[in-house]
Amino acid sequence: MNRRRFLSTGAVGISAAAHALPFATDKPRRVGLIGCGWYGKCDLFRLIQVAPVEVVSLCDVDKRMLERAADLVAGRQKSGKKPRTYSDYRELLKQKDIDIVLIATPDHWHALPMIAAVQAGADVYVQKPISVDIAEGQAMLAAARKYKRVVQVGTQRRSTPHLIEARENIIKPGKLGKVALVEIYCYYHMRARGNPPDTAPPDYLDYEMWTGPAPMRPYNELVHPGRWRAFMEYGNGIVGDMCIHMLDMVRWMLDLGWPASVSSSGGILIDKASKANISDTQTATFDFGDLKVVWQHRTWGTAPDPQYPWGATLYGDKGTLKASVMSYDYTPVEKGAAAIHRDVKYELEEYPEDNTEERLEKHVAPAIRGHMRDFLAAIDARSKPVADIEQGHISTASCILANLSMKLGRTLAWDQAAGRIANDDQANRLLRRPYRQPWVHPEAGRV
Numbered sequence: 001m002n003r004r005r006f007l008s009t010g011a012v013g014i015s016a017a018a019h020a021l022p023f024a025t026d027k028p029r030r031v032g033l034i035g036c037g038w039y040g041k042c043d044l045f046r047l048i049q050v051a052p053v054e055v056v057s058l059c060d061v062d063k064r065m066l067e068r069a070a071d072l073v074a075g076r077q078k079s080g081k082k083p084r085t086y087s088d089y090r091e092l093l094k095q096k097d098i099d100i101v102l103i104a105t106p107d108h109w110h111a112l113p114m115i116a117a118v119q120a121g122a123d124v125y126v127q128k129p130i131s132v133d134i135a136e137g138q139a140m141l142a143a144a145r146k147y148k149r150v151v152q153v154g155t156q157r158r159s160t161p162h163l164i165e166a167r168e169n170i171i172k173p174g175k176l177g178k179v180a181l182v183e184i185y186c187y188y189h190m191r192a193r194g195n196p197p198d199t200a201p202p203d204y205l206d207y208e209m210w211t212g213p214a215p216m217r218p219y220n221e222l223v224h225p226g227r228w229r230a231f232m233e234y235g236n237g238i239v240g241d242m243c244i245h246m247l248d249m250v251r252w253m254l255d256l257g258w259p260a261s262v263s264s265s266g267g268i269l270i271d272k273a274s275k276a277n278i279s280d281t282q283t284a285t286f287d288f289g290d291l292k293v294v295w296q297h298r299t300w301g302t303a304p305d306p307q308y309p310w311g312a313t314l315y316g317d318k319g320t321l322k323a324s325v326m327s328y329d330y331t332p333v334e335k336g337a338a339a340i341h342r343d344v345k346y347e348l349e350e351y352p353e354d355n356t357e358e359r360l361e362k363h364v365a366p367a368i369r370g371h372m373r374d375f376l377a378a379i380d381a382r383s384k385p386v387a388d389i390e391q392g393h394i395s396t397a398s399c400i401l402a403n404l405s406m407k408l409g410r411t412l413a414w415d416q417a418a419g420r421i422a423n424d425d426q427a428n429r430l431l432r433r434p435y436r437q438p439w440v441h442p443e444a445g446r447v
Contacts, residue, residue, distance in 0.1 A: 040104030153392030176316030237278030
C-alpha cells in the first residue's frame, strides 16, 4: 500500500452535505475502515462525500498512520467525532456496531478481514484484487452469499463516467461490430528499483501483524510504506495490480465471464539487480473462444501510444475503441464516419476539497464516488452491485492464472463448474498458497 498522507479541508462538510445520497433510512450508516493508507483514506473520503455516514472505527498496524487517519476523519465527517482506533481488525469487528466495512489493506490481508466482516453482519467494499490465491477468492464469494451481504470490489472502471458512456454509446449499439481481439496493457515504470538493505522494522509498525498469513521476510523499506507490490509474497505483481483493472473493464464492457484458458510468459528480463521479485515484462492471453484478450506490461522502455500508457484497445470489424482512465477514442472503419473522443470528467467544482487532498488521483475521484453510490444503492435494495464479489473473483482469479501459467510454462484450462484447472494436478496444488501459522487459510466449505 502506498502510504501517503492527506490534508484536511474545512469545505468538506458543506460539499458532503450538498451531494449526499439519500438512504432508505435517515440513520447514518456506521462505517469502519481496515487499512488506513493511501487508498483506504481515498475510498473513505469519497464515501463521506456522497453519503451521510458516521465513521466509527479505524484499524491499521501502523500507529502513526492510524492516528493521522483518525485526525483526518474527524475533520472530514459531519459529526466531527474522532473514530475509535484498533491495531487488530478482529477487535474492530467484535464491537458489532458497524454497517459497512471498507478493506484497503495489502492484498495478502484481503480475504480474512472480508470474511470476518460479512460474518459480523457488515456489507463490504474490498479493494482489488480480492485475493492472492484462487481458493481465497472462492471462500470470499461463498461467505458473501452465505451471509447475504453486499460486497463491492474496487474495480471502479465499471463506474467511470466516460467509460460508461463508451459502453453505452459505442459498444452496445454495435459500432465496433464483431470484436475478436482486445489488447490490454501497462507501460508504467512502476516496479520498485534498487536493493536497499534489510533492517529492523520501525517501532510504530507491528510487522508481525502486517505480515500476517504471508511468508515472513526480513523487514525492508521497500515493503512499508509504499512498495509491497514489489514482492510476490504479498500480491500478484503488476498483473494483479494493473491487469485486473483492464481485464475487468473489458469483461464488463463486452459481458464476458470466465476465460476458457489462460497462457502467459515473461519474467525479470531487464532489471535483475533490484530486490523486487515480480516480473518486469509479461504477456498473457485470456482465451474467450472467438475473442482473445492479450495483456502486456513492461516496466521499461516507452509506450507504443504515449496517450494510452495504461488502457485497452478493442478491435472490431467496424471500428476500434481505445479506453483508459483518462479518455476514450473511437475510430470507425467506414471512411467519412465520425470519430469520437472523450476525456475524463473532473468534478473539482462540485467537490472543491479534491483540490487540496494530498496526492489524490483527481481523475479517479469521480469514478470512486460513482462506485460508492452504486454500492450504497445495492445495500438499500439488497442487490448485487456493479462490481459484485463474483465479478471481482473472476477477474482476480484470471490474473492469478496468468501468473501460474508463467510459473509453470504452459497454458491452463479453467473448469468453471469444478472451480479447478482442468487435468493438471500440479497446477491445482497452486490454487491455495500456504498460510503462515497461526493464521488458517479459509476454505469455501468452512466459511
